[in-house]
Amino acid sequence: MRCVIQKVTKSSVTVDNKLISEIGLGLNVLVGFTAADTIEDIKYCVRKITNLRIFEDENDVMNRSVIDVNGSILSISQFTLYGDTKKGNRPSYINALGGEKAEPLYNEFNRQLNEIVPTYAGVFGADMKVEIHNDGPATIIIDTQNK
Numbered sequence: 172m173r174c175v176i177q178k179v180t181k182s183s184v185t186v187d188n189k190l191i192s193e194i195g196l197g198l199n200v201l202v203g204f205t206a207a208d209t210i211e212d213i214k215y216c217v218r219k220i221t222n223l224r225i226f227e228d229e230n231d232v233m234n235r236s237v238i239d240v241n242g243s244i245l246s247i248s249q250f251t252l253y254g255d256t257k258k259g260n261r262p263s264y265i266n267a268l269g270g271e272k273a274e275p276l277y278n279e280f281n282r283q284l285n286e287i288v289p290t291y292a293g294v295f296g297a298d299m300k301v302e303i304h305n306d307g308p309a310t311i312i313i314d315t316q317n318k
Contacts (some may be wrong), residue, residue, distance in 0.1 A: 172212040172276075173252040175201040178225050178309035182245045184293040185300045192291035197242030198223075199303045200284075203252030204268040204276050205316075212315040213276065217283045220244070225309050233309070237288050244290040247301055248277045270296050 176198050183193035200220060226235040226242070237244065250273065254262030268276070274295050284290040293299045 172205070172208045172216055172313075172315040173203045174216050174220065174313045175249075175252065176220055176223065176225075176311045176313065177201075177303055178306045179245075180304045180306045181302075182304060183302045184245065184247060185302075186294050186297045191294055191299075192245055194243035194245045194289075194291055196240060197288075198237050198244045199301070199305075200244055200246045201249040201252060202246060202277065202280060203249050204273045205253055205266050206268055206272075208268065208276060208315065210279065213280045213283060215315055215318060216313055217280065217287065219313055221284065221287045223311060225307075225311065242288065244284055244288050245292075246277075246281050246284060246290055247293040247299065248273070248295050 179197060179199045181195050182199040184191045198220065221238055222236050224236055225233050226240045228234040250264060250267040253267035254264055255266060256262050277295055281290050281292050
């Protein structure tokens with residue numbers, strides 16, 4: 172499981188020119204799954220994401236989590252996080268988990284996040300336009316294969 176977490180001032184997702192979800196202060200999370208991923212990987216990522224101290228405190232030090240700042244999360248499924256570029260110029264997505272198996276993991280990931288922080292989602296498998304106002308910029312990558 173891979174997550175790209177960006178601290179944002181706002182973020183939104185549209186599909187077919189229709190606004191699906193939007194947040195203000197919080198985290199934009201791009202998430203991809205592979206065949207080895209389990210519920211334990213989801214729990215690990217949820218715990219890490221919701222407790223990441225990447226928001227500034229009163230001393231302008233990154234010392235607060237999305238929970239501490241009463242922020243939200245916009246979660247976007249993105250199989251291309253498993254794009255392999257070792258051979259040639261066209262990425263291979265052979266390591267990305269197929270939709271039938273990935274969608275339930277994505278839904279469970281969002282459910283667990285939403286138990287802790289208000290979490291909004293894109294549309295699984297859709298051609299989404301994601302607007303990200305990265306603050307800082309601050310971007311963190313979590314890969315459960317490297318925990």
